[in-house]
Amino acid sequence: MSGTEMSPPRPTRVDGRRLRSERTKQLIIEAYLALAQENSPQVPTAAEIAHRAGYSVRSVFERFPDIRALQIAATDYALVQVAALAPARDSHGDRATRIRTQVETRGQSCERWLPLWRSLVVNQGDSPELKQRIVLSRQRVIARLELMYAPELSTLTETERRYVLIVLEALTDVESWARMREFFGLSFEEACLAWRQAIDRLLPPTPA
């Protein structure tokens, strides 16, 4: 047996500096998100972000070349959280259950993420990266609708199915939720009911 075979397995080397740097990055992103949520749709300044995260402005710019890059990283971070907090449930339930579940999940997402979404939409400017994330977010909503209403959508022609999905997405848009809550003064439950009734009318009959 060689000496090499005798020696214990070498532990994976943990790069402490890199870990700390990643942790700092995450804290900066979280500080950005907290400020964007509180002051939506205003984009927080580097000084505000640094202060909230407990670092210097220099530390912020050591990890992100500019505020736009931070905005993009924070959007990605938020999108992961949105997906994690809104898993698909009851996709094999009966029609009423599926509508209820989809609406409640979507309502909770809208309620939680409205300020950040507004900030993203208002401040996307001409950033292709942010625009792409807005498109991605809408595609995810459509994918969820396709999953939850698969039985009903399967009865439609390709064109009709596309049109129903476009309209369901518009109906359950974040700003549509915001108008129900802020403009029409509906409670969370009342707003869910309004969406449930409309979705039920828009969907074709469930196949036997």
Next chain:
Amino acid sequence: MGPPSSSPDGRRLRSERTKQSIMEAYIELLRERPEIPTAAEIAARAGISTRSVFERFVDLQRLSLATVDHAFAMGEAQAVARNIDGDRQTRVRSHVETRAQTCEHWLPVWRVVIANLGRLDALRERVRFIRLAIVKRMELMYRLELEGLPAQERRDLLIALEALIDFESWGRMRESHGLSFDEACSVWMRMIDRLLPPTPHGQP
């Protein structure tokens, strides 16, 4: 008797025309770039001096509000309610086409207004007023179908219809989904027809 243009009325008319050309320049700039233009940019586009702008509007905020009011008045004038006594299909088509034309024409301006709601409190009131006008138009166009519904169901249906025909809903059909004007109108017409309850018997 002097020439009409030098009379007080002539001066006032000219001043009103200048005011209007300032607001139209503002709207033109918003259509080109979704940001509030500077007074100098507005003046240059209107072909007058920046000083002339501030002789007619105290500040950029007042000018912004006056422009939103002017745009709303123009939008209303372009979107007269038609066929309110027509049959269901005619009313849906008429409503959708009118609304679609408004969205097509005013979406860029609407986006700037929405993006700046936080900066100007008075803008919120204007937006509220515009949304109420949209709801009132639907109440007028679909009164036959709506009148038989219980109050809460009627309210919820109007909310769903308002979400459906929102400016951004139109914008997404045209920009993200690549639908033509006619295709997008067709989507709205079909879906409004699905959302509305049956028209009472004996009614058009």
